Amino acid sequence: MNNRSQISLHSLARRCFWLLPAPLRNRLHGARHAIVRWLRSRNVRAALKPGDLTGPEFRDVVLNAAERRLVIIFEANVDWGITLFQRPHHMALALGRLNCLVIFQTTGDDVLGFRQVAENVWIANDSTVSSIPNAVRCFYSTSLLATSDAMRAASKQGRVVYEYIDHIDASISGGKGAIRRLQDLKTAAFEGVADVVVSSAAALHKEAVAERGDVSCICVPNGVDVAHYRDSQQPSVALPASFTDFRARHKHIVGYFGAIAPWLWYEAIEQVSAKMVDVGFVFIGPDYSGCVPLLPRRGNVLYLGAVNYVDLPAYARLFDACFIPFKPGDVARSTSPLKLYEYFALEKPVVVTTDMNECTAYPEVFAGSNAAELIAVIDQALATCDDQGYRARLRALADQNSWNVRASSYVAMLENLDSK
Template sequence: MTVHSGVGATVDRDRGDTARTDTPLRQTARDWVVMCSGIPWRGGAHRQHALAHELAVDRRVLFVDPPDPRPRRGLVVTPVGLNVWHATVPVAMPAHRHVAAANAMVRRCAAGALRGWLDERPGRRVLWIDEDLAAPMIGGLDEAAVVYDATDLDWTFAGRWHRRRRREAWDRAVGAADLVLASSAALPSRLPRTRGPVVVLPNGCDLRRFSPVGPVRRLTATGPVLGYVGTVDERTFDGHLVSEVARMRPQWTFVLAGPSTRGARALLRRLPNVRLPGPVAFDHVPALLRGCDVGLIPYRVGGRADHTHPKKFFEYLALGKPVVATPLPALVKRPGPVRIAAGPEAFAAAVAEALRDSRVGQRRAAAARNSWTNRGKRLRGLLDGLLP
């Protein structure tokens, strides 16, 4: 087993970032949360990263990357924040994600390596997983409790030939958890029978990072600028809606930042008032959005996006931007300053209203109530209930 160590780090919990120092890591917390995530640590812009920093306030967190698709030797553990460590696990078999038996073998091997590392650092352990593929690790860490963090219906994103197997694995993983978190109010009704309680814990926002005050990425546009940051994928992003509104209102500029699929680009890139700048580094997202007048959430309704809670919603509000969205269940059921509209004409009308809305303070206040700091307080309380 290979373990890397290094200097410590200080963490600004509202910002979610780290600054390296020469001070060794404090180890005042005893309990461990082992976060076996479907999202790697690199990038640090997702729900899992924000919650890891929040859990580290009074616990030690070992954030475990999903196994690499290529073989790799040894367990590598590196300190990355105050009470936060990052781990990459050994992988003996390539393409393991696509074969159930291979995935189970790789995950159990990873659990054994992690257990050996943790045995040298005593403390009660909570196993945290957020994808069905990590289910074989349950019971392999001598954990005192299991948390499943459901952010969508994992199995619906799998290929048709894997979907049934992934659905069964998802059912088993959720059913084995002592606590199930749901990022969207639309998820609990779709969950299988659970052993423990189901608690809706929506996404939050980083108030300091998404402050209205800061650098602005100026956009060359003569009229209002409407911004969106996220995946531009025709499976979840309603490109037909956006293209129709763009044709109806040529004086508006649509900036759709993020990775895009070929189908979405073919639909949108020929419109003169639609810009597809591609992926934007998370540190540059606030500056881009400060240059926009309205934040958009134009997701398809009645499909895969129905069970998600867009993290961008509170980030838009934290910047003081008015928000216009399609009627996603998570936003329809959740109070907040957002205009909901379905269809091109209604969506265009809602954007026109939003452009006249100057209630910046109300939007900032709504974001403050839904900061990651507040989410963290609630989450730590829930874990206190699991391990008194």
């Protein structure tokens, strides 16, 4: 099969999956992960496009051209061009701004060779990446591709970082095969194959320290691109009539953006929206595994689908309060939601479920353990949304938790490794 045929097969399989009824997609969630992993492992290649560099060109023009603090390679995990920007994308951009050369490996994005996407940030689909010496290689605990053998091979080339960013759970990572592979990756990292374990939440960090000791572990929570959510040009985005009409019909809007996924607490969402009929509830994000039908079908609930990250602030500015309704359990207790800090940057009060320890650590966040408590704290949040002192505190929290701050901690940790 030629390269273009492989790309077409990948695209066709993806389209066919999302045309299936949502309940069937949900049952096939684990199988989907396995198929995507297999297709991505086929070394799919596209044609070299204008501006792309071959491996030798990248070495001569970029790698050897200037002094940089570090060369950091993100092992293949998620594509660069996905709708829902995630931690790897944000961290790559922030590290680039700190004069690190970042190589973000991809098996999609229709790229062959190396393509620059931001200052000091290149996406790459080229075998020469594996031979770049003295680089820091980052493996994510949620990767569709990473294996313990790949981590061991990388450890012979340079430093290895294990990014422990989520509790390993079937609702996040797929079926039994994927869970076994990710547990093996985690075990290898905890046993010392990784030079350092970077955890995104206190619960994950505590687990890592218990296995590795605190010398080789650091907690770097998620953050926010503050400038993106304060961009004065965002109000010019054309919003769909379905949203603006819905906004006009409701005095208050409580909004959520992120994956519509198994870890949301749909029963509580149903009960809250049924009681608060005068409040509009808006959900924005991709259907992660056929979960959209679990959202309440009520006149005061609106699902808008996925929205491009570039346009997202324009939508969220029309929220009065923001919602992160994760259901109780390990996923909630060990998650550092990007959206928490993005909501802070928007200066919107945040309502969460009480198991979300990374959120409730901030006294500015409202929390409830059941539907009745969530209704009460949503009322409190809506009464606070115009309080200028409260908004100033949220603004300060966003600045304190920016991706630039996170990346500075990250680089300091890596440079400390190299000094030993």
